[in-house]
Amino acid sequence: MKRYPIFVAVDTVSVERAKSIIGATANYVIGYKFGLEFFSSNKGRQAIKKFINGKIKIFLDLKLKDIPNTVYKTVLGLKDLKIDYLTVHASGGYEMLKAAKKAQEETNKRLKLLAVTVLTSLTNNDLKAMGNNTTIQNHVQKLALLSKKAKIHGIVCSAHEIKTVRKINKRFEIVVPGIRVNKKKSEDQKRIMSPVQAINAGANYLVIGRDITKGNIRNNIHKVLQFIK
Numbered sequence: 001m002k003r004y005p006i007f008v009a010v011d012t013v014s015v016e017r018a019k020s021i022i023g024a025t026a027n028y029v030i031g032y033k034f035g036l037e038f039f040s041s042n043k044g045r046q047a048i049k050k051f052i053n054g055k056i057k058i059f060l061d062l063k064l065k066d067i068p069n070t071v072y073k074t075v076l077g078l079k080d081l082k083i084d085y086l087t088v089h090a091s092g093g094y095e096m097l098k099a100a101k102k103a104q105e106e107t108n109k110r111l112k113l114l115a116v117t118v119l120t121s122l123t124n125n126d127l128k129a130m131g132n133n134t135t136i137q138n139h140v141q142k143l144a145l146l147s148k149k150a151k152i153h154g155i156v157c158s159a160h161e162i163k164t165v166r167k168i169n170k171r172f173e174i175v176v177p178g179i180r181v182n183k184k185k186s187e188d189q190k191r192i193m194s195p196v197q198a199i200n201a202g203a204n205y206l207v208i209g210r211d212i213t214k215g216n217i218r219n220n221i222h223k224v225l226q227f228i229k
Contacts, residue, residue, distance in 0.1 A: 031057030
């Protein structure tokens with residue numbers, strides 16, 4: 001059965017809920033994204049370890065951002081989890097990105113680091129409010145250049161910045177959140193795009209959460225896949 005380039009966002013604190021999401025979608029998607037919500041929950045970390053089976057990819061979305069030594073030691077501390085992807089904030093700076101890369105090379109050769117650029121919940125006005133007097137496109141471009149210099153494997157950005165990132169490095173694996181089948185239900189996401197539009201723009205992988213996990217999961221996954229087809 002064909003697996004689609006989708007990471008299902010498992011945004012829950014319940015291990016049983018996570019199991020039900022995986023059980024209903026495992027035949028159709030390449031893997032699952034677990035964020036801080038699940039990772040820091042009771043038994044969350046242990047559950048992720050059990051979910052690793054070689055058949056599906058595990059994407060740990062911790063968005064690490066701290067001083068280089070702390071990030072280095074944190075990545076080292078994840079060595080028992082043979083995960084496939086891990087996020088770090090590109091805005092943590094070159095030295096921090098290098099520290100994360102060093103730890104990855106020392107502990108898990110198959111792990112790929114993804115540099116988060118600008119969260120899909122933010123707009124140009126949000127950047128200005130934080131004292132950054134540039135556009136999101138320009139800011140993502142700078143962060144992608146920094147990530148390329150640090151030899152990070154891929155980038156997390158909205159679908160609107162894919163072309164900008166691809167110009168920086170054609171070999172980047174680009175992972176795109178902010179995917180909505182129904183754009184009217186954008187909720188806390190601001191820079192959104194449909195699955196088909198994102199794939200056509202050049203995304204390698206899509207991160208889809210509520211459009212799959214809210215309500216009847218089996219019905220939802222079929223609707224999303226039919227939309228992509």
